[in-house]
Amino acid sequence: MIDKKTITEIIENEIADSNLFLVEVSVSSGNAISVVIDSYEGVPIINCIELSKAIEGHFDREVEDFELQVASAGIGQPFQVFKQYHKYLDKDVEVLTTEGMKFSGKLITVGENEIEIEVEEMEKVEGKKKKQLVVKNYSFTLDQIKSTKDIITF
Template sequence: MIDKKIITEIVENEIADTDLFLVELSVSAGNAIYIAIDSLQGVPIITCIELSRAIEKHFDREIEDFELQVTSAGIGQPFQVLKQYHKFLNKDVEVLTTEGLKFIGKLITVGDEEIEIEVEEKIKVEGKKKKQLVVKSYTFKFDQIKSTKDIITF
């Protein structure tokens, strides 16, 4: 089986002088290698192809056969690394807490241990017939978050 640490080193070396970052890397028992990358500007398919070719150069299929898939991090998929939070700063996200509560709002702060989002909520104001739109801020520590996803708006 191909060692995951070796693949990780190769990927990190290949993307070292770029704005790319590693989101996910797995190697199955059958040597199926899956790599997901991202950047603050997104990842064109040609970048995935170039990285795939660069990785393949380090291995000989005659010695050990493998399958290699290099992709960009998926839209609407849960964030897996801190840099993905930075990528979506000031954009809409969906946060699902470990308690099962869902919040949709603008990601306004990303720290090392927590994030903050602003959520628009309609609340009943005493003495008024219509609900009033207010913006509330919510802070979540990473251990309180089950998943965070980007929200695509058209």
């Protein structure tokens, strides 16, 4: 079986001088290798093709057969690595807390162990008959977050 650590080392060496970063590597018992990469500017398909060829070049299918899939991180999928928070700074995200609460808003701060989002909410304001749009900031430590994903707006 091909070792996940070996694959990870190959990828890290290949992307070291680029704007790409590794999101996930998985290797099944049948040697189906899945690699997910990302970058702050997005990942063109050519980057996936080049990385796939580089990984394949390190192995001999005659010795050990394998299946390889290299893809970019999916839109609307939960973040898997901390660098993805930096990628979506000043963009809309949805945060699901470990307590089951959802917050949708603009990611305005990414710290070492916490994030802050700006949320627009309709709220009853004292002395007013109608609800008004109010902007609130919410901070979350990483251990308070169950998942975070980008929000696609058109």
